[in-house]
Amino acid sequence: xxxxxxxxxxxxxxxxxxxxxxxxxxxxxxxxxxxxxxxxxxxxxxxxxxxxxxxxxxxxxxxxxxxxxxxxxxxxxxxxxxxxxxxxxxxxxxxxxxxxxxxxxxxxxxxxxxxxxxxxxxxxxxxxxxxxxxxxxxxxxxxxxxxxxxxxxxxxxxxxxxxxxxxxxxxxxxxxxxxxxxxxxxxxxxxxxxxxxxxxxxxxxxxxxxxxxxxxxxxxxxxxxxxxxxxxxxxxxxxxxxxxxxxxxxxxxxxxxxxxxxxxxxxxxxxxxxxxxxxxxxxxxxxxxxxxxxxxxxxxxxxxxxxxxxxxxxxxxxxxxxxxxxxxxxxxxxxxxxxxxxxxxxxxxxxxxxxxxxxxxxxxxxxx
Numbered sequence: 001x002x003x004x005x006x007x008x009x010x011x012x013x014x015x016x017x018x019x020x021x022x023x024x025x026x027x028x029x030x031x032x033x034x035x036x037x038x039x040x041x042x043x044x045x046x047x048x049x050x051x052x053x054x055x056x057x058x059x060x061x062x063x064x065x066x067x068x069x070x071x072x073x074x075x076x077x078x079x080x081x082x083x084x085x086x087x088x089x090x091x092x093x094x095x096x097x098x099x100x101x102x103x104x105x106x107x108x109x110x111x112x113x114x115x116x117x118x119x120x121x122x123x124x125x126x127x128x129x130x131x132x133x134x135x136x137x138x139x140x141x142x143x144x145x146x147x148x149x150x151x152x153x154x155x156x157x158x159x160x161x162x163x164x165x166x167x168x169x170x171x172x173x174x175x176x177x178x179x180x181x182x183x184x185x186x187x188x189x190x191x192x193x194x195x196x197x198x199x200x201x202x203x204x205x206x207x208x209x210x211x212x213x214x215x216x217x218x219x220x221x222x223x224x225x226x227x228x229x230x231x232x233x234x235x236x237x238x239x240x241x242x243x244x245x246x247x248x249x250x251x252x253x254x255x256x257x258x259x260x261x262x263x264x265x266x267x268x269x270x271x272x273x274x275x276x277x278x279x280x281x282x283x284x285x286x287x288x289x290x291x292x293x294x295x296x297x298x299x300x301x302x303x304x305x306x307x308x309x310x311x312x313x314x315x316x317x318x319x320x321x322x323x324x325x326x327x328x329x330x331x332x333x334x335x336x337x338x339x340x341x342x343x344x345x346x347x348x349x350x351x352x353x354x355x356x357x358x359x360x361x362x363x364x365x366x367x368x
Contacts, residue, residue: 011058
């Protein structure tokens with residue numbers, strides 16, 4: 001239950017339509033690896049290629065040293081958890097969990113012991129004799145996960161497993177999934193379009209767009225140092241501002257309409273006068289005292305959310321930015337208030353004018 005997955009130059013086509021043009025990646029043994037991206041980006045297609053449910057038009061897929069391109073799905077020793085649970089409505093919980101073990105014609109005592117073990121692990125043993133129509137969505141998903149794990153697969157594949165659950169249950173189940181995966185150490189490939197969910201459960205994430213991996217990295221790396229503007233805008237919320245680089249006192253700065261933010265971590269590609277796109281996350285703006293230097297703006301909207309207060313501010317340039325500040329004990333800034341903003345220069349990201357490439361030195365490539 002500790003298998004490395006290697007994919008070299010995967011190609012997937014439906015007719016003349018190329019879904020995945022040329023994709024390579026390596027998933028470490030025991031890793032919780034997530035394929036993240038918008039609908040239609042190819043993440044589920046890739047998962048189904050790993051599972052053997054989709055044909056492979058090009059490239060090589062390996063579990064360890066074993067090439068699996070032409071291996072029947074039943075012989076790949078995978079556990080699969082689907083979005084719609086896919087548990088059998090005519091079987092009780094016990095028989096659902098035992099299904100894969102019975103298909104393998106294991107001894108009855110072993111089937112019983114293994115079924116009991118994974119029902120207890122997923123805290124569904126008290127529902128062993130209950131039919132699926134008498135279970136909640138979260139309970140049904142626990143049954144599906146127990147069934148997938150009971151066969152002790154080499155690889156666990158999960159396709160949007162929490163998308164049918166309500167918000168509270170999604171948080172609960174992602175904690176369960178991560179805890180179980182950590183305990184068992186099973187190599188897991190997880191598909192989701194929910195970036196918060198991906199960041200909560202993953203060791204590493206591959207962000208995909210149009211069948212191409214844009215960046216692979218740990219959640220912290222993707223959030224703090226995205227490889228391009230697509231990743232910056234897909235992982236978390238950010239303000240994207242079209243600005244220019246300006247040199248002052250020998251240092252390159254991002255020119256926020258006269259307020260210069262020195263950057264000591266730009267690559268050699270960055271040049272004085274270059275047009276760039278600056279990605280400034282809401283918490284990377286700081287509302288300063290009115291007498292201090294900063295970017296001038298006007299509060300258009302404020303929302304108090306307890307710990308934090310969110311502001312929508314229109315800058316003198318006409319651009320609007322979202323700002324998140326820790327709530328203060330006194331009044332929040334009212335609509336129409338004039339404010340000045342500073343920027344946490346060490347945290348912001350700067351991209352080429354087309355948004356295709358980061359200009360930050362500390363960008364770590366694909367995170368592999």
